[in-house]
Amino acid sequence: MIEFRNVKKSYKSNIILENFNLNIDSGDLVVLIGSSGCGKTTLLKMINRLIETTSGEILVNGKNIKEEDPIKLRRSIGYVIQQTGLFPHMTVKENIEIIPKLMGKADGVIDKKTNELLNMVGLDPEQFSDRYPVELSGGQQQRVGVARAFAADAEIILMDEPFSALDPITRTELQEELFNIQREYKKTIVFVTHDMDEALNLADKICILKDGEILQYDTPENILKNPAGPYVEDFVGKNKIWSKPEMIRAEDVMITNPVTVNPKRNVLQGIQIMREKKVDSLLATDKTGKLLGFVTLEKIQKVENKKALIEEIMSSDPACVCEDMSLPELLEVFNNLKRGYLPVCNAEGKLRGLVTRSSLITVLSSQYIEMGGNNDE
Numbered sequence: 001m002i003e004f005r006n007v008k009k010s011y012k013s014n015i016i017l018e019n020f021n022l023n024i025d026s027g028d029l030v031v032l033i034g035s036s037g038c039g040k041t042t043l044l045k046m047i048n049r050l051i052e053t054t055s056g057e058i059l060v061n062g063k064n065i066k067e068e069d070p071i072k073l074r075r076s077i078g079y080v081i082q083q084t085g086l087f088p089h090m091t092v093k094e095n096i097e098i099i100p101k102l103m104g105k106a107d108g109v110i111d112k113k114t115n116e117l118l119n120m121v122g123l124d125p126e127q128f129s130d131r132y133p134v135e136l137s138g139g140q141q142q143r144v145g146v147a148r149a150f151a152a153d154a155e156i157i158l159m160d161e162p163f164s165a166l167d168p169i170t171r172t173e174l175q176e177e178l179f180n181i182q183r184e185y186k187k188t189i190v191f192v193t194h195d196m197d198e199a200l201n202l203a204d205k206i207c208i209l210k211d212g213e214i215l216q217y218d219t220p221e222n223i224l225k226n227p228a229g230p231y232v233e234d235f236v237g238k239n240k241i242w243s244k245p246e247m248i249r250a251e252d253v254m255i256t257n258p259v260t261v262n263p264k265r266n267v268l269q270g271i272q273i274m275r276e277k278k279v280d281s282l283l284a285t286d287k288t289g290k291l292l293g294f295v296t297l298e299k300i301q302k303v304e305n306k307k308a309l310i311e312e313i314m315s316s317d318p319a320c321v322c323e324d325m326s327l328p329e330l331l332e333v334f335n336n337l338k339r340g341y342l343p344v345c346n347a348e349g350k351l352r353g354l355v356t357r358s359s360l361i362t363v364l365s366s367q368y369i370e371m372g373g374n375n376d377e
């Protein structure tokens with residue numbers, strides 16, 4: 001875990017950061033994002049003491065980094081920057097092995113690790129080990145930069161706009177690669193960018209900065225859904241959530257007050273409730289809100305015995321979906337079940353809401369209309 005505690009950084013009278021507090025959990029990929037000059041690089045370089053704090057503390061796994069030897073500290077933290085920082089007179093292999101060699105690891109161990117790392121970043125060791133940086137494309141150089149940062153088995157990796165100079169396709173490729181690597185290796189990564197799409201693609205948590213202050217620190221999903229104020233909203237782009245349908249959940253699109261019925265009521269009463277509420281189906285729940293079954297108007301009207309209880313005639317297997325089911329999954333369920341609506345339940349089986357085919361269409365279409373309107377602004 002990396003903790004900033006009351007950190008201040010100033011250059012002469014110019015205060016860059018003040019009262020800065022941030023916790024980065026181990027194994028998380030946290031993206032620092034903000035416009036140019038807001039202090040991202042400063043924050044990153046303070047973690048490996050390339051820049052010293054003016055006051056306050058930074059702790060790594062509970063230890064104040066001030067008390068550690070800065071050279072050792074730097075070796076134990078991977079660092080990737082935009083200009084790769086590869087040594088031009090060294091081969092790919094030599095570049096990757098600098099720190100492990102300095103650490104005195106055995107040649108055999110280093111060899112094996114280098115091959116593994118090259119494979120990890122999608123470069124064939126046979127083909128690339130002995131090349132020099134100038135013989136590589138920008139994307140390949142940056143892959144080597146990433147491999148080098150992982151070479152020392154560092155627990156923490158700092159990345160300062162590592163993909164910013166790459167063309168959009170290579171950039172997306174490398175983001176994908178990094179995402180996969182992170183899933184496997186679970187490092188603590190602090191990643192700086194000024195690009196929101198990149199942040200959304202990579203981050204476990206995003207920290208939005210402005211003039212050295214944190215405006216919002218949260219998961220991509222929460223930032224998209226509840227941007228903290230107009231600056232964040234603007235930064236995120238109002239309709240960004242709709243470009244990430246997998247982040248839209250059943251609970252975001254459901255009707256939250258579906259019409260329910262006590263299953264001990266009889267058919268006549270059921271029909272009466274449907275008429276009153278102008279619905280063509282009822283969800284039967286128990287006292288605790290647990291979903292027990294459902295009945296449609298079509299079915300209930302066919303029941304001869306109007307005194308029969310709802311529980312005797314209802315379908316007791318109401319295929320319900322979870323609150324956190326994503327929009328694409330939801331659409332798939334709708335298509336497979338050929339049903340007009342789906343109850344939404346929480347993990348305990350309690351009814352939370354109802355998604356209907358038409359409410360889904362309304363939500364989707366109103367969003368597209370809004371997006372169309374925005375283009376004209």
Ligand SMILES: Nc1ncnc2c1ncn2[C@@H]1O[C@H](COP(=O)(O)OP(=O)(O)O)[C@@H](O)[C@H]1O
Pocket residue numbers: 011014016034035036037038039040041042043
């Ligand atoms: N060595 C320095 N001396 C004076 N000011 C600096 C120095 N380094 C950075 N700054 C200032 O600190 C602020 C934050 O810089 P930086 O952390 O590089 O921003 P970012 O990476 O977010 O673009 C900027 O206003 C920059 O001009």
Ligand SMILES: [Mg+2]
Pocket residue numbers: 040041042
């Ligand atoms: Mg910077």
